[in-house]
Amino acid sequence: MFDATILIKTLMRPEKVVRLAQSIRTEYPSLPIVVVDDGPPELQAREPLAALGVRHESFAFDAGVGTCLNTAVRDWISTPYTILVDDDCRFEGTRLALWEPHLDRYDVIGGQVSSAHGGTPEGFVGRFEWEKRANGAVLHLRHYDMTAVAMARQPVPCDYCLNWFVARTESLRRCPWDERLKVCRHADWFLGAYMRGLRIAYHHGVIVRHYRHTDPPERPEYMHLRRGRYAHFLRLVETKWHLVRGGLRETEPARHGWCG
Numbered sequence: 108m109f110d111a112t113i114l115i116k117t118l119m120r121p122e123k124v125v126r127l128a129q130s131i132r133t134e135y136p137s138l139p140i141v142v143v144d145d146g147p148p149e150l151q152a153r154e155p156l157a158a159l160g161v162r163h164e165s166f167a168f169d170a171g172v173g174t175c176l177n178t179a180v181r182d183w184i185s186t187p188y189t190i191l192v193d194d195d196c197r198f199e200g201t202r203l204a205l206w207e208p209h210l211d212r213y214d215v216i217g218g219q220v221s222s223a224h225g226g227t228p229e230g231f232v233g234r235f236e237w238e239k240r241a242n243g244a245v246l247h248l249r250h251y252d253m254t255a256v257a258m259a260r261q262p263v264p265c266d267y268c269l270n271w272f273v274a275r276t277e278s279l280r281r282c283p284w285d286e287r288l289k290v291c292r293h294a295d296w297f298l299g300a301y302m303r304g305l306r307i308a309y310h311h312g313v314i315v316r317h318y319r320h321t322d323p324p325e326r327p328e329y330m331h332l333r334r335g336r337y338a339h340f341l342r343l344v345e346t347k348w349h350l351v352r353g354g355l356r357e358t359e360p361a362r363h364g365w366c367g
Contacts, residue, residue: 109207111188111273112139116175119329121152123195123318130197141183142194143175150326158218169332173284180279184345189276194349196220196315205312206273209262214278214305217268218313228253229317231357232309234302235266240317247358248294251309262308267297276359277304285347289335290340295357298348 113131117124128140140159145166156163166175181187188210189224190203206216220229230253238245248267256263270293282300284292300307313361345354 109188110139110186111190111251112141112184112186114179114188115142115192115194116145116172117142117194119146119326120194121150125155127194127197128161132159134198134305141179142178145170145175158286168362173286176285184276187276188273189279190272190273195269195319196317199316201315202313210332213308215274216262216309217272217309218310220269220271221314223316223318230274232265232268241353243349244254247348247356249358257311262310265307265309266295266301269308288340291344295344
């Protein structure tokens, strides 16, 4: 097994982050885990996580994904590789070793996020395509056809994937998250990685299960922080990358590459 630390950002999801940590410990008992938590103190799972050998670091309420992840990568992760996973996922037969033969070729390798209830994998994987306009630009996120990607026996080069990936820790330090963004930061980070020339790929065989909005249902306060501010932060991303209003668009399938 390659030398890596698992990094998890959590907010108001104590039950879910503990279940994720438990699932990791079941399959990888000695893998280092760091949880960064900017939720209110009463919704932090410090003691259950400590019992699992997890390093839990608290931040000011709603400090944001960027602040939490950047601090962890800079101060608390010393392994050559970092594995990022969302707090509402779980390891269920997750084969991290499938990434290992390809780590020398890429800075970031994503994996499959599969719904806990079956169905097709979540398909946020593909290429960026720019469309220039007189008053700015449109950025198309051209999603791959996941059926075609599933047939590949090796990592498929891409420009973006989901928040389930292994990365060179040094590459994460060279490409930090924008600390102004608390929502809509995902596409923004991959766009920054793309601009910096990071080599990104997706491996369909490295799978986590996504328990989205269930067990227990999301707290209303959390949903407000996530959805209630989306338009504001989306506009910040559009302005940052000189996009027209509404200029960040998900489109499928990709025109080029792994489109089936």
